[in-house]
Amino acid sequence: MHHKNTIIVLLVSLSSFLAINSQLDYYYYSSCPNLPMIVRYGVWAAMKNDSRIAASILRLHFHDCFVNGCDASILLDDTKTFKGEQKAGPNRNSVRGFDVIDNIKADVERACPSVVSCVDILTLAAREAVVLSGGPNWPVALGRRDGLTANLKAANQNLPTPFEPLENITAKFTLYSSRA
Numbered sequence: 001m002h003h004k005n006t007i008i009v010l011l012v013s014l015s016s017f018l019a020i021n022s023q024l025d026y027y028y029y030s031s032c033p034n035l036p037m038i039v040r041y042g043v044w045a046a047m048k049n050d051s052r053i054a055a056s057i058l059r060l061h062f063h064d065c066f067v068n069g070c071d072a073s074i075l076l077d078d079t080k081t082f083k084g085e086q087k088a089g090p091n092r093n094s095v096r097g098f099d100v101i102d103n104i105k106a107d108v109e110r111a112c113p114s115v116v117s118c119v120d121i122l123t124l125a126a127r128e129a130v131v132l133s134g135g136p137n138w139p140v141a142l143g144r145r146d147g148l149t150a151n152l153k154a155a156n157q158n159l160p161t162p163f164e165p166l167e168n169i170t171a172k173f174t175l176y177s178s179r180a
């Protein structure tokens with residue numbers, strides 16, 4: 001419980017920092033007013049099927065942000081020109097929730113075609129997963145852009161692992177949230 005709260009507080013700080021540093025905007029998608037409700041519904045439906053998915057979505061979000069900032073790079077499969085992040089040690093066989101984000105993205109595209117970035121959907125979904133699990137709520141400023149590449153090496157270096165002591169893990173949260 002204590003660690004869960006620590007991670008949530010760190011993520012809230014991460015979101016606030018991004019809002020200032022990248023001049024994100026709470027009203028960025030004025031042409032897609034239903035966006036937060038669409039995301040909330042998608043996360044709610046996924047949790048109704050599998051309550052454990054809430055933690056997985058939160059994890060997917062920070063595993064994205066720790067590697068070259070919040071840019072949805074974790075969602076990119078391997079291509080001919082780069083190896084993606086999904087097979088990095090801390091992600092392989094453990095990152096989950098891609099289908100949830102894909103389904104929400106499809107719903108968002110139906111409502112507001114070609115407007116909302118995948119990374120903003122993932123960032124909102126992480127907040128909804130926490131709120132729908134009974135955790136704190138926080139405003140999410142929007143306007144992040146999707147990355148066009150991914151970084152397997154940085155994923156292996158930056159992501160926290162179960163083999164590190166807690167001090168190292170919290171140090172990583174401090175380091176990578178200030179660079180995000």
Ligand SMILES: *[C@@H]1O[C@H](CO)[C@@H](O)[C@H](O)[C@H]1NC(C)=O
Binds near residue numbers: 046049050
């Ligand atoms: C329900 O959850 C299971 C376990 O995570 C998953 O395999 C399945 O795809 C989910 N079904 C739907 C409709 O989301």
Ligand SMILES: *[C@@H]1O[C@H](CO)[C@@H](O)[C@H](O)[C@H]1NC(C)=O
Binds near residue numbers: 163164165168
């Ligand atoms: C923890 O961090 C310290 C200081 O950076 C480093 O020397 C040590 O190797 C790290 N431990 C692990 C298990 O990564």
